[in-house]
Each structure stands twice: as C-alpha cells, then as structure tokens.
Amino acid sequence: MRLDDVWLRYGRGPWVLRGITATLDPGEVATVVGRNGAGKSTLLQVVAGLLRPNRGTVADRPARVGYVPERFPADQPFTARHYLESLARVRGVRADGFVEWAERLHFTGLLDRPISQLSKGSAQKVGLLQAMLAEPDLLILDEPWEGLDGPTREQVPVIVEEVLAAGGCVLISDHQGQTADLPGVRRWDLTAGELREAEAVTDGLVVVEVAVEASAVDEAVATFEAAGHQVMGIRGRT
Numbered sequence: 001m002r003l004d005d006v007w008l009r010y011g012r013g014p015w016v017l018r019g020i021t022a023t024l025d026p027g028e029v030a031t032v033v034g035r036n037g038a039g040k041s042t043l044l045q046v047v048a049g050l051l052r053p054n055r056g057t058v059a060d061r062p063a064r065v066g067y068v069p070e071r072f073p074a075d076q077p078f079t080a081r082h083y084l085e086s087l088a089r090v091r092g093v094r095a096d097g098f099v100e101w102a103e104r105l106h107f108t109g110l111l112d113r114p115i116s117q118l119s120k121g122s123a124q125k126v127g128l129l130q131a132m133l134a135e136p137d138l139l140i141l142d143e144p145w146e147g148l149d150g151p152t153r154e155q156v157p158v159i160v161e162e163v164l165a166a167g168g169c170v171l172i173s174d175h176q177g178q179t180a181d182l183p184g185v186r187r188w189d190l191t192a193g194e195l196r197e198a199e200a201v202t203d204g205l206v207v208v209e210v211a212v213e214a215s216a217v218d219e220a221v222a223t224f225e226a227a228g229h230q231v232m233g234i235r236g237r238t
C-alpha cells in the first residue's frame with residue numbers, strides 16, 4: 001500500500017500529519033516510533049482506513065485489515081464470545097475462527113465473561129482476537145505490548161511472523177522500542193508530523209538502545225558520534 005502526501009488534523013487543530021509519503025509492501029513490517037503525542041496512533045488509523053486524510057491519498061490498501069487499538073474499548077455489554085461471533089458474521093469469516101486464537105492466547109476460559117468485566121490485559125486480548133479473526137493481510141498493532149501478560153507478549157512477534165509469511169504486511173506503533181528485534185523491520189520515525197525512514201542497520205552492526213537524562217542528550221550524541229558510532233534516532237525529547 002502507498003501513502004502519498006498525507007496531511008491530517010483534527011477539526012481546526014494543528015496539523016498532526018504533515019505530508020507523509022511511504023509504502024508498505026506485502027511481506028514487510030514497519031514500526032512507527034516517536035514521542036508521546038507525535039501522531040503514531042493517528043497515522044495507524046489513517047493506514048487502517050479509520051481516519052480519512054484532509055489531503056493526500058492512501059492507495060492499494062489490502063482488503064483484509066486487522067487493527068488492534070492501543071486500548072480496546074471494554075465498556076461493551078456482550079460477552080467476548082458473542083462479540084467475536086457477531087463480528088465474524090459481519091466480516092463474513094468463519095464464526096468459530098477465534099476459538100483457536102483464544103486457545104493460543106490463553107483466553108478460552110474468559111470467552112463467556114462480559115467484556116466489561118475483563119481486566120485491561122484480557123480486554124486487550126479481545127482486541128487482538130478480533131483483529132486476527134479477519135485473517136488480515138494488513139495487520140496494524142498500536143502499542144501491542146501495553147497491558148498484555150508475559151506469555152501473550154511473547155506471541156506478538158510470532159503473530160507478526162505468521163502474517164508476513166502468509167504474504168501480509170504489518171505496521172506497529174512502538175514507543176518502547178520492543179520491535180527492534182523483529183527480523184527485517186523497517187523503522188519509521190515520526191517527528192513533528194513528518195515521517196523519516198531510519199536507515200537499515202548495516203550487516204555486522206547491532207542496535208544498542210540507551211536512555212539518558214533529557215539534559216544530557218546533546219552531550220551523549222556528541223560522545224557517541226565522536227567514538228565513531230552511528231546515532232540512529234532520539235525518542236521522548238519534549
């Protein structure tokens with residue numbers, strides 16, 4: 001799929017996305033990084049087709065999109081099973097397709113509980129289940145590690161690999177840098193509404209993530225560069 005000069009703002013507010021141009025091809029995974037409020041969720045919703053850009057276009061979006069929001073809305077009066085079965089009917093996919101996924105995510109015992117009574121982590125699993133139900137060829141994950149328990153967190157890279165292996169593509173928002181280890185992951189840096197693709201890591205190099213005091217960022221960057229290292233990005237600076 002292709003984003004071409006995409007601009008978006010909410011109402012008459014400031015521009016959140018400013019002229020974003022990017023492509024994501026089948027078999028590719030990209031991670032969007034940027035500080036809080038940089039517009040990562042907004043970009044993901046544009047890619048998912050949930051928000052329409054004020055200007056610019058999104059072309060060749062794959063037909064089956066699975067989208068996992070940062071926080072799955074838990075204030076719903078249905079059980080997870082009822083919700084997922086209904087969604088499967090709407091999407092025209094197998095009504096019990098989620099059962100297998102529920103087992104993988106250790107969710108089977110909670111399927112008959114109202115979503116409103118689930119913990120945050122369990123509600124997030126419903127978010128993941130509804131996305132995988134679509135058998136997506138574009139999977140969009142907004143901060144997928146947030147709120148999930150350890151075993152489910154470990155499933156996320158496995159799920160990403162499976163979507164890629166089936167010829168799909170994946171876009172992930174990740175402000176904690178947890179996607180850095182995904183093989184072949186492209187890194188999209190979002191700063192002040194503009195997207196810049198970080199250079200791929202050259203063979204033989206390893207990415208080391210370092211947290212420094214805000215007041216010492218410039219000094220740290222200068223020190224690393226003086227020592228011959230490549231500084232690939234800075235996150236979290238306000």
Ligand SMILES: Nc1ncnc2c1ncn2[C@@H]1O[C@H](COP(=O)(O)OP(=O)(O)OP(=O)(O)O)[C@@H](O)[C@H]1O
Pocket residue numbers: 010013016034035036037038039040041042043070175
């Ligand atoms: N529905 C909305 N209405 C108005 N402004 C919004 C709306 N959603 C987001 N914004 C604003 O757009 C900007 C980008 O928000 P967005 O949630 O896309 O950033 P983010 O990078 O995902 O942040 P975080 O890492 O905190 O989730 C912020 O200034 C936010 O306040």
